Amino acid sequence: MKKRLTLSTFLIILISTILLSSCSTFNNSSGAIELNISAAANLKEAMEEIQTEFKKINSNINLTINYGSSGSLEQQIEQGAPCDIFISAGQDQMKFLNDKSFLLENSDKDLIKNDLVLVGPKNSEINSISDLNTDKVKKIAIGEPHSVPAGKYADETFQNLNIKNEISSKLVFAKDVKEVLAWSTSGNADVGFVYKSDVLNDSNSKIIEAIPDDKHSAIIYPIGILKASKNIDASKSFEDFLFTDTCKKIFKKYGYHLT
Known part of the structure; x- marks a missing residue:
């Protein structure tokens, strides 16, 4: 003998089906990881080329790069702007964020130098x-x-x-x-x-x-990963990529010195 579904049981099944369908759609269509990077304004040309190279080997990671003065970017981060990685043209801004516990422990490194x-x-x-x-x-x-x-x-x-x-x-x-x-x-x-x-x-x-x-003080560009990042592993992958021979050649091409 067939049992008839009560209204409450039917609603539970319907809602569960919708949620599972939504999750499936989200997982299938949003497999890409989004990284927000705040970088010193004068890094734009080099970073655009680096972004292209990174995408060749990490097609599932999309980079959104926000350029500006290092001081302005540091203030934006302090005020809660979404940011996974910060690349500054000065050490003071990175030190400030580190002292205020914004950075992932041991993630800040000296990247390049300039004149x-x-x-x-x-x-x-x-x-x-x-x-x-x-x-x-x-x-x-x-x-x-x-x-x-x-x-x-x-x-x-x-x-x-x-x-x-x-x-x-x-x-x-x-x-x-x-x-x-x-x-x-x-x-x-x-x-x-x-x-x-x-x-x-x-x-x-x-x-x-x-x-x-x-x-003047040494012109060193440090990089750091934000503790609040929701994509720590992807952020570490991009940070590591910046120290590869591929990126070293790009930085040298645009006039930077290696640390």
């Missing part, structure tokens, strides 16, 4: 940093020292050369090194301080002078 250079437009008549306190230069573009590591390194250079007081009225502050470079080559500023990697392949700019390493 600070004084740049101007291709036809610039400025010959050296000694011209900064002459009438040849009206505006000097640098990143905001409190949020842009390149700006901090420039400020340290001014102090070590004892020219900060003489040139302070000429300084104009940009949100990141990309903006500094744009100002320095468009005429909005006579010169600017950026990284060597920013101008190595830029046909509109001229490196006027490379700043000696002893005039």
Whole structure:
């Protein structure tokens, strides 16, 4: 004799079927892992090439890269912005996050190094940093020292050369090194301080002078994995990939030094 289903039993079966179907659909259509990466603005060109190479061997991992000044990115992370991996152009920002326990233990590593250079437009008549306190230069573009590591390194250079007081009225502050470079080559500023990697392949700019390493803090780019990441294993895979020979060649191509 067949038993008739009660209404409550029927509803339980129906809901269970819907849930199982939804889960199955989710698992089949969303197999890809999404990684959110916050990276210093001047890493854009190198990271785009690295992203392509990484995808060749990790087709199930999608990278979404948010570029900006290291200070701004650090603040976004502190305020809860989704982020699995942080790559900074300065050690201060990474240290701050580590001290505040935002980073996965032992995940922060020194990745690459860079050089600070004084740049101007291709036809610039400025010959050296000694011209900064002459009438040849009206505006000097640098990143905001409190949020842009390149700006901090420039400020340290001014102090070590004892020219900060003489040139302070000429300084104009940009949100990141990309903006500094744009100002320095468009005429909005006579010169600017950026990284060597920013101008190595830029046909509109001229490196006027490379700043000696002893005039500023070491320019080191650290990488770290956020403790709040929901994809720790995938994040570790990408971090490890950045230290492979493939990525080393890409970084060197864009003017970075290996640590």
